Amino acid sequence: MKRRPHIWEWTVISIALVFFFFPLLAMTRFALQRVPMALLGRDTLFSRWTIDGVVDIINNDKFVSSLWLSTRLGVLTALVLIALMLPTVLWLHLRVPQWRMLIETLSLLPYVVPPIALVVGVSGAFRESFPWIVTSNYGLVPLYVVLCLPFAFRTLDAGVGALDLRTLVDASSSLGATTLTTLRKVLVPNLWGALASTSFLGFAVVLGEFAISSLLLKPTLPMYMVEAQGQEPQGAMALGLLMMMFTTGLFFGIGRLQKRSTTRLALTEDK
């Protein structure tokens, strides 16, 4: 067979590559080069590249405190998410498989209620009766958990579905293990990949979330980035770049984890 030249395919791919990578390049320039746009030309292209902007922003107290807040919220959200969803998914597979439709549909509801509508509803419902959720920084945690429900259900459901859960649980309990021991020593180690992916995804969502924290005026990392945009544009650009790199790393890590956990499962099935 003759080899076709694939002209339109390469055209589409080239346009895509430019569209996706030029903005990252431009962002890098603004983050790391201190030459005003008006003076940028062939002679100045390689001058005054510096990481001062990055250093300035890292030394900024407000940045540190917003990063710390977002980190705490991210960890808490991941913990609550797992504590809520792992028992639910396990119980679904063990005892009530006929309820799958209901449980899955409920987990998809956050797609119907956009974050902005969610926060408006929550503040309308609880502002007077239960103000903690609007006033405290930690009040964001349950709302972030809601945002994470769709992918948390899907990831854990796939992870549990790949196990022979019935056999594992029966074997463990016939050897005299309590429910808690079974969970700790048998299920969690076997579900390691799914649990780690869920937590990382939850953490990534919290770190980038803006709509909810902006309406409740909480000093999270994305809120600080918007603030810094006006005062320290170069630092803000650098921060945006770091954030993109961090998210990319996190997602590739999750991809790796999921691949590894499936190969491990394949190995255990051989035995």
Add this chain to the structure above:
Amino acid sequence: MTEFDFPGLVTPTAGEGVQKGSAGNSRALFSLTLFRTVAPLLPYFIFISVFLGIPTVVLFQKASQPIDGSTTSALSMAMQDQYRASFEYSIKLAATSALIGAIFGTLLALAITRIDRPRQLRNFFTGFSGVAANMGGIPLAFAFIATLGAQGLLTRILFHWGIDLYGSGFKIYNFWGIVIVYLYFQIPLMVLIMLPSIDGLRSTWREAASNLGASPAHYWRKIGLPLLAPSLMGGAVLLFANAFSAYATAYALASGAGRLIPVQIRFYLQGNTITGMGNLGYAMAAWMIIIEAIAIIIYLVLRRRSERWIKR
């Protein structure tokens, strides 16, 4: 784990008692069994009711109340005059970005499946799409301000070449600016949606068509496109829902101003106490939920259709 065997213990007890009094007893046992089956799910149900159910109900309740000094409900007020224009603007923007994203995303997905060298190309694009489809928010807005802002790199390069973008009325926070920025996550999302469907097109179908004398164009018109159509339309609808609910990127592009609905909601809720227009914010949020719900339902129906071909 012995507690799970409880249902098995119930039947003999209920069977023994033929007398009158045991009917209530077995009913009590039955409800106890039901409780034991449901109990571990209660945290999940309660959590969803409290943080998703109640807020949505309250939202609609507040939205159906009238705005101060008028008799029309906020819900119908939000569909009048300038508010209606905001909705039309948001819907038009989401639809435009969904349409362009769907078409280009499909072309890109087709392109990477039809090229087999270099081998890594497809892996690279799927990996990248997984990341970029979730990219959004503030960093993405910054990247495009650096590219197409008034002082952006591309803006200046084009100016150098004699094309004055901003002189011709383009602004990064206007309609086409936001559409271009949204495409950054819309196209990768469409690639992820279309790849399984494109893989589902079997080469035997193409060969059969060409054996029967069909040209490639003929094959696409009569077989390829009709088979891809449900996932293509479903994908476009999902892209619409995705863009319609986006907030952070548009907010950062326009530094907090702008005509998009989510940005307007923020404005009316923070002007709550002063203007008495707070219910309007609730009404806009309620309409957002209604529109999202319609879009998601259409998506689910179309997905069920497209799965017919992907599976098996």
